[in-house]
Amino acid sequence: MVSTYPTGVQQSGRQYLPQRPSTNANLSPNQELLPLTARVNHRDSLEIGGCDVTTLVQQFGSPLYILDEETLRSACRQYRDTLKQYYKGESQVLYASKAWNCLAVCAIAASEGLGIDVVSGGELFTALHAGVSPDKLYLHGNNKSHEELTLAIESGCTIVVDNWYELRTLVSLTANSPAIRIMLRLTPGIECHTHEYIRTGHLDSKFGFDPNALDEVFAFVSQQKSLNCVGVHAHIGSQIFERQPHRDLAAVMVQWLQDAAKYGLTLTELNVGGGLGIKYTESDDPPSIEEWVKAICEVIQTACADENLPLPKLLCEPGRSLIATSCITAYTIGAAKVIPEIRTYVAIDGGMSDNPRPITYQSVYRAVVANKMSAPITETVTIAGKHCESGDILIKNAQLPKTESGDILVVLGTGAYNYSMASNYNRLPRPAAVLVANGEANLILQRETYQDLIRQDCLPERLKK
Numbered sequence: 505m506v507s508t509y510p511t512g513v514q515q516s517g518r519q520y521l522p523q524r525p526s527t528n529a530n531l532s533p534n535q536e537l538l539p540l541t542a543r544v545n546h547r548d549s550l551e552i553g554g555c556d557v558t559t560l561v562q563q564f565g566s567p568l569y570i571l572d573e574e575t576l577r578s579a580c581r582q583y584r585d586t587l588k589q590y591y592k593g594e595s596q597v598l599y600a601s602k603a604w605n606c607l608a609v610c611a612i613a614a615s616e617g618l619g620i621d622v623v624s625g626g627e628l629f630t631a632l633h634a635g636v637s638p639d640k641l642y643l644h645g646n647n648k649s650h651e652e653l654t655l656a657i658e659s660g661c662t663i664v665v666d667n668w669y670e671l672r673t674l675v676s677l678t679a680n681s682p683a684i685r686i687m688l689r690l691t692p693g694i695e696c697h698t699h700e701y702i703r704t705g706h707l708d709s710k711f712g713f714d715p716n717a718l719d720e721v722f723a724f725v726s727q728q729k730s731l732n733c734v735g736v737h738a739h740i741g742s743q744i745f746e747r748q749p750h751r752d753l754a755a756v757m758v759q760w761l762q763d764a765a766k767y768g769l770t771l772t773e774l775n776v777g778g779g780l781g782i783k784y785t786e787s788d789d790p791p792s793i794e795e796w797v798k799a800i801c802e803v804i805q806t807a808c809a810d811e812n813l814p815l816p817k818l819l820c821e822p823g824r825s826l827i828a829t830s831c832i833t834a835y836t837i838g839a840a841k842v843i844p845e846i847r848t849y850v851a852i853d854g855g856m857s858d859n860p861r862p863i864t865y866q867s868v869y870r871a872v873v874a875n876k877m878s879a880p881i882t883e884t885v886t887i888a889g890k891h892c893e894s895g896d897i898l899i900k901n902a903q904l905p906k907t908e909s910g911d912i913l914v915v916l917g918t919g920a921y922n923y924s925m926a927s928n929y930n931r932l933p934r935p936a937a938v939l940v941a942n943g944e945a946n947l948i949l950q951r952e953t954y955q956d957l958i959r960q961d962c963l964p965e966r967l968k969k
């Protein structure tokens with residue numbers, strides 16, 4: 505699925521030329537910079553999901569997360585349908601909801617037939633409240649609390665066991681109860697080229713059982729009547745553009761199924777995690793969802809055929825590539841500081857509290873000015889957040905038209921690890937989020953108020969005036 509038209513936001517010295525084909529069906533959202541429904545309307549303003557971005561900001565306030573339902577559903581369907589197309593066995597896509605866990609997003613993913621991967625009691629609680637069926641819920645985490653494990657056991661979701669401590673805790677928690685479904689997370693020892701903080705598959709990782717202890721783990725689990733171990737899981741990292749690490753992973757995982765069989769464990773599920781990268785800027789060139797899925801299916805089917813193994817149920821759990829491109833964040837431009845011959849800072853009304861990725865991972869983003877879509881690009885500026893922190897820079901050297909206060913700056917590709925990592929640093933209320941589709945905008949997360957900020961504060965009696 506390679507798009508056959510220019511997808512850039514910067515063409516011919518202009519911000520964005522809306523040369524979209526009549527149908528978006530063949531576009532892989534992770535290879536696009538803008539949501540699939542992006543258009544420029546007669547007011548020269550950016551439109552997403554049939555809604556004018558500038559008008560949305562007037563209506564719902566600034567900053568504002570704007571989530572395009574069509575792009576999100578398209579990514580869900582591409583994972584689901586290509587897995588069905590290329591894999592001859594049973595399959596299930598899980599949405600890694602750590603990317604953005606809220607009721608509306610969980611409900612959309614579930615309505616497309618996806619299961620949900622959660623990493624905390626809070627994410628599990630949210631997914632359950634969104635109506636996700638427990639048999640499609642998988643709980644991850646390297647240090648799950650008793651409370652989280654109990655909630656998982658009571659709700660009937662599958663627990664992806666990360667370490668010996670958790671394994672032994674589960675044995676004691678389930679001593680006199682019916683068997684629960686578990687999977688084992690193993691560290692595959694596979695390196696991939698991505699940021700150190702989002703690499704998880706190498707041996708020196710805090711996640712998963714050491715593969716050198718595999719025999720011991722399988723032997724132990726095979727003796728536990730209360731643990732129904734259905735399969736193995738691994739996740740090697742995030743924002744990965746190469747296909748080889750996932751091919752290597754798939755091959756290693758089939759070997760694990762064979763190893764387990766030596767201990768009488770018949771493992772029928774194999775979860776290869778997520779990790780497919782997305783296009784944050786013009787220079788990013790990730791494979792499409794279809795290419796990624798196909799590569800994994802081919803390796804597993806070949807390895808199983810070679811070893812004469814039945815095909816396991818294949819699961820994958822993408823987060824970023826499923827949701828990142830479907831959301832943009834709209835900010836209002838305020839102050840500007842021109843330092844002659846050095847730099848121009850253009851300040852916005854948000855920053856590291858609504859998007860901590862640049863300061864945490866040095867992530868690079870692309871932006872456009874939503875109310876001046878066909879204005880020529882004439883400036884190179886640095887987009888500064890409003891937090892009391894010199895490092896609160898959202899984009900260095902952004903190429904933009906001439907801006908003035910009141911313009912609406914839109915940062916692209918903010919659906920993953922933005923709202924879910926947002927904080928109240930400097931006591932900024934978290935922005936609202938709206939879901940847009942067919943010209944309609946629905947609030948999915950309310951803007952926090954100052955009152956919300958002090959809701960958990962307690963003022964001891966003796967400090968009261």
Ligand SMILES: Cc1ncc(COP(=O)(O)O)c(C=O)c1O
Pocket residue numbers: 600602603621644702704739741742743777778779780821822823824825920
């Ligand atoms: C266990 C697990 N699964 C899935 C994911 C989703 O990864 P991505 O957002 O890169 O697809 C992550 C994210 O790091 C993860 O830790």
